[in-house]
Amino acid sequence: MTVLLHCAGRPVARYLHRPDLATGLSPRPYLHPVTTPGGTPVTEERPDDHLHHLGVSVAVPDVAGHNFWGGRTFVRGRGPTALDNHGVQHHDDWKLRDPDGFVEDLTWRAAGRELLRERRTVSTAGLTPTAWALDFTFSLTNPGPEDLSLGSPATNGRPGAGYGGFFWRAPKEAGAPAVFTRDADGEEAVHGRTADWLALRGATWTLIFAGATDDTRRDPWFVRTEEYPGVGSSLAWRERLTVPAGTTVVRRVVTVVADGAPDRGEAAALVRKALS
Template sequence: MTLRLADNDTALSIASGDVEILRYVYRPDNAQFESPRPYFEPLRDLAGNQVSLYRPHDHVWHKGIALSLPNAGPENFWGGRTFRRDLGYVDEKNDGAMVHREFTALDAADGAVTAVERLDWVTEDGRHFFSERRAFAVTVLSDDSWVLSFSTAFTNDTDDTVVMGSPTTEGRDNAGYGGFFWRGPRSFTDGRVYTTDGEGGDELMGVRGDWMAFRGKHDSTDAVSTLVFTDHPENPGAPVKWFVRSNPFAAVCPAPFFDTELPMAPGDTVTLRHAVAVCNGDTGIEGAAKAAELAAAELARLG
């Protein structure tokens, strides 16, 4: 199936037929407190149902799917206040930005859209912190599913060791969020979560596995969509621990620093690779496992 790519110098728009299935905003205009960074929003299934949420009032720094890291040493590339041991959430004026510099490759051919991007991470007080090479691809898998493959390699350009962590490594239980983070629509609240071991909800917070799926229902249409997230087996901490919520809102994040810190010495590079298959309807556990397998194959092609 042919995909169409458009670029307005702020965002990439990718469409299948009459449906814009994904928009990648690479020059966001968000406030510094929201840690401005590129994001995928909106995302839609091939039937046109939106499966993401932008800037919800409860967490205005949540934006569709975005690489978001709340505890990067002294800095915050997630947005909002930073959780610190014995202090709780504090406003440290440390909300950095991931700044787009250029696309080194951008192509729509052979039924796929691929992009390679160079970014700099800049602290709130204007210091260069990390450099990043990011790549992603969008491919249609079937008449009712498509996949976003995503790869990032970020390098510590400072003179200090930067410890990557999460609110949980700072002492807050079951708050190990940080990484390739998805926020689902309001109507997905109380949706079902699928894993290789069965299905459930919030009790699956922190489970390990190669993939996790979230099934939600849409208002107005009563339609159902399933998102199937995969984690690459060579990512730090694999098999990854998953941050997942179905209540009070829908969210999924393969969280490599859930409860284990990762020190990055000067010059060190961390590579993370993930994919998400967006499927019409309820895949069930068996269908989610198959979608995860196909998504993993697409991720392997991205490299």
């Protein structure tokens, strides 16, 4: 089941809120395809290199030991291991649904338990004739009587693999995309570091990711360019993130989706406009 998102009267994204996916992919709602104003797709769905990469989604590899990322689970002392521990993000209800956005309620379930309740807010906004912005906020509430812990392969013993949270899988092209922030260039220089914004540039398109809350800005960026093109904002980079009983974790990422190759100054100006 899908919902089309529009910007300036044109369709720019499709949202699959009840995807029919195999359990090993950790079923979850996701956006795909997302396109530039010129119509170029800037997401990828179930690529051969990582079948569990699903466009734009919220994916966490370890929620109290349950996998909401897909694929194998990294186990300390064993490495990536196929486990029957996959969870499901279940669409419950629309609180709002308009052509340019929606507000959705979901539950994160695994092993017969409700682990998290999520309120997801997604909207589009036009910026220029060649750029628009996707505003994506997710609020995770622990409804249980005990604290809940979120982790990553890095917190489970795999250095540098602190992924989990907002994640955007971009399309693989003949050459690796460029990546840069305001003052750094290249995967090695930006991976695992914080930055107000981070740009991923393909052959004819550019994505500029910006953390739009203080907590989001403090999350390191997870970046891949050589192995595959993907960017995420990490909830648990070096240490597990505890969500106390009855409390809520909120993250917001605003992504500029642009045709062409804006330079650093142009990228910063687009981010300012998207966040204004």
